[in-house]
Structure formats: structure tokens, C-alpha cells
Amino acid sequence: MQRREFSQHLQRSAIALALSPWFSAAAAPADKSRAWRSNPFALGVASGRPRADSVVLWTRLLFGDEDRAVGTEALRVQVEVFADAAMKRRVQTTEVVTDEARGHSVHAHVQRLQPSTDYWYRFSQGDAHSTVGHTRTAPALNADVRELRVALSSCQHYEQGQFIAHAEIAKEKLDFVLFMGDYIYESSNAQYAIRKHNGEEPKTLAQYRERYEQYKRDPMLQAAHAAHPGVLMWDDHEVVNDYANDQDRNYTDPQQLLLRRAAAYQAYFEHQPVLLGPDANIPSNMRLYDQLSWGKLADVWTLDCRQYRSAQACRDPVRGGGRMVVQCDELTDASRTMLGHAQERWLTDSLSQSKRQWKLVAQATQISSTSIPTPVGRSYWNDAWDGYPEARKRLLQTVVDAKLKNVVTLGGDVHCNVAANLRLEPNNPQSPIVASEFVTTSITSRGLGDKPAAVIRESNADLLHYRSDERGYSLITVTPSEVRCDFRTTKFPAGSEAGLKTQASYVVKNGKAGPQAV
Ligand SMILES: [Fe+2]
Structure with missing residues (x-):
């Protein structure tokens, strides 16, 4: 399709949706x-x-x-x-x-x-x-709130386990579920499948709808949705693995990928309790990033790390997307962005002005570094924030410049429980800790093997906790005195009977950046 035709197609779709109000x-x-x-x-x-x-x-x-x-x-x-x-x-x-x-x-x-x-x-x-x-409902904006309880979750490959974590989330007393992406998976890996996706890899609206239908029929997932409101963000698998704006791993023509993305975004919207705002223009783009205030206790941002990002640095010319990169000069290119310029400006302004006690920055992936030493220099996973170090520095510099205390970032995507210090210069003890990070493991999706996980843990002093072997969710409890994270887990693959246990618990104390084990 020619560019002009393509843009007309998108405009027609957007207009059709805009002209048919929900009420x-x-x-x-x-x-x-x-x-x-x-x-x-x-x-x-x-x-x-x-x-x-x-x-x-x-x-x-x-x-x-x-x-x-x-x-x-x-x-x-x-x-x-x-x-x-x-x-x-x-x-x-x-x-x-x-x-x-x-x-x-x-x-x-x-x-x-x-x-x-x-x-x-x-x-x-x-x-x-x-x-x-x-x-x-949320508290009034000026309410003194004593506690906010959230289940942080992500990554629910249907084939790789039962949604037992959702059954347990359904039983928790929560204010909301913070789901940070990979709600469906487009791909399969027969080696780890304990149940099967219907149909082939989705590319069209009808196929994405069918994939959501299969996930949404799961009784444990339905129970979690029926029990609590959701605050939702997507990651890559809602469209295709490791996509970045209009780029995918196969170097598909960007116009073709945008058509696929549009189908995926529309299917996402049709299956989630999200609002089509007045400025929304699905399927060509769909603003999902948002900010929510919880009385005087907390501000919560949910950041879109896929729709607007620069392509991964130093991609393999044959098979693009995420990989470990070493000696990659592109990493230091300050023009590269994880959030896109508009979202980044919006976040900088909003975060700098926040007067609420806790600033919870939820985003799909991991901000702390998981780099490993090699004989020719450190090697970085280019799909997470390690692949966007200048954007990460800008985010953390905002925290420093605005003299913000009590910034806690919450993430998913990496199928790993993480508690980490965030410094302007990762792993440099001379660089002060300016924020704290918790990343939740996956609901079901397979994690990194024990050996590479151990190497990452040993190579990054900022990682206080890093375990990829278990599945589950994280219970985040926010009070005026602390933010507590309980990693609730079960073995891989998650079964439908197993109960979850607490793998570890960490707190961030009021006024003191950096998680502490409890
Ligand atoms: Fe995932």
C-alpha cells in the first residue's frame, strides 16, 4: 500500500470510530x-x-x-x-x-x-x-490515605502455565491490579507448551480477536478481572515480539507493520477496560499512557515503552529486535528515545510537579542494568532500558533535578523478580541512589536459566534481588511510612492447584531511596 493510501485508510478507520460514540x-x-x-x-x-x-x-x-x-x-x-x-x-x-x-x-x-x-x-x-x-473507585484527590494495595503483574503466556496467580490475585484484598503488559502472546514455543494456542500467529484483527477470546475464556483470569479494577499497560507481545514503534525483528515494511499494529491495538482496546479518550486515534495510534492519583498518598504513572520508542541499538541485520550488544556506539546516541518525545516531556513535567508522597512510575520493562562483562567490554540487553541508557539517564536526572524523594519504579517483561537500586550511573557506588525499582516475575512465561541469571546477579551490584526461576505476581503495599513488595511465586510451569508462597519481601522506607530486605 502506498503511504498516501495507507494514511487515508487509517484516517477512515479513526473517523469511523470517532463518529460512533459508545453511548x-x-x-x-x-x-x-x-x-x-x-x-x-x-x-x-x-x-x-x-x-x-x-x-x-x-x-x-x-x-x-x-x-x-x-x-x-x-x-x-x-x-x-x-x-x-x-x-x-x-x-x-x-x-x-x-x-x-x-x-x-x-x-x-x-x-x-x-x-x-x-x-x-x-x-x-x-x-x-x-x-x-x-x-x-480511587480516593478523593485530597484524601489522607493510609494504605494502597496493588497486585503488580505481567507476561501471561497461555501455553506456558496455568493462570493460578490470577486465582490468588482474585482472592486478595486490593485497590487495583497493575498489569504491565504481555497480556497475550502472539508466538508459541512447543518446547514449553502445557496447553495450546488456537489458530496461527495473529496478524489480522480477526486473528487477534480470536487470541484474546482464548485468553479471556480462562476462568482464573476472569476471576481476577471480576474481583478488582485494572490499571493496564501493554508491552510488545500484544502486537509482536520486540517491536519498536513501526519496526519489527524481520524488518517488515513499516507501513505493513503499522497495519498489523493497528489491528492489534484495536483488538487490545476491544478486550480491555480502557477508555478511548477524545484525542485517541486508533488504530493508527492509541494513547495508553496515563497518570492516576491515589489521595495524598501516591501518584502512579503508566508508561508506554513500545509505541513511540526508537528501534533497538545495533540490531542484527538479519534478525532484529532484542539481543545482547557489545561495543555498540549507538547506545550513547542521545536522540534515541524509549518513551517518545511527547510522552517523555509529559512525564518530566508531571513527575517534577508531583506533590504526593510516593511517586510510582510503572512501565513495562526493567530500568536497572543487567549488563555482563565480556573480554571486549560490557554486554547490554538492548530491548530493556539498558538499550536506552541516555533516555534512562534523562528519567533519573529528572528525579535529581526536581529533588524528588520516594520515587519507586515498577516493571515487568523480563520474567524475573527484581529489587534494585537506581543510580544515575548504574552499579557505581559513587553515584547516589536516586530511586528504587521493583520488577515482577511473569504470571506464567518461562524465565531466564539459572546460570545466566546468576551471572547477571553477580555482575550488577545494584541488583539486590534477581530471581528468574519462579512465576507469580508482586503484592505492592504503599503506606505513609514505606512501599513494601512481596514477591508471590510458584514453580515453573505454574499449575492450577499450587499455592503461591512469598519468595522474598523488600521495603523502601519513606525518605530513603533503595529497597531493603525484610
Ligand atoms: Fe513477556
């Missing part, structure tokens, strides 16, 4: 009497983007063979919100119209809610009802 009730007939033959709510429910007065409620209708004909219609879906689990005290009822163009996904941006309040919700269409979900 328009004009297009679909009332159909309270519709009799469904199979449950259209088989993908479950979810809530997300909690604010003091609002939350996004999500579901997506699916059509069994007997109901296939309904799939071409626009449908009205009723959304009910209650103040109690018994669903006696109704707070709001609204209707959302959905249709084929959005995969019959439903996003209800429910507003005029009370802060720090529990709500229960369900969707109905004809004679079918969804399961009941629970959600909770």
Missing part, C-alpha cells in the same frame, strides 16, 4: 425479549481506570453457532451498577450500543460515583446476564 442509543432496537441460545458473556467482565468519581466497565459479546445471525446487528446492552454485593441498592442503570465494527465490545464509562467506594456491576442483553463484577 449513542439511536442505532439499535430495544430487544429485552431476545432469547439467547448460548451465553453471550462468555468472556467475562472487567473494570478499569479507577478514578475518584468514575470507572470503565467492560465486556464483549460473543455469539455461539445458534446465535451467529445476531452478530451482524447493533445491540443495546444494559449496564447496572449497585452499591452492594446482593444487588439490592441500585446506583445507576445505563445502556450502551455496540456493533460489529467494535467486535461487539462494551465500554461503559460510569461517572458520578463516590470516592473510595465499592461497587458491583453486571451487563444484560435480552434474557442473558453477565457474571457480577466488583470494582472500587
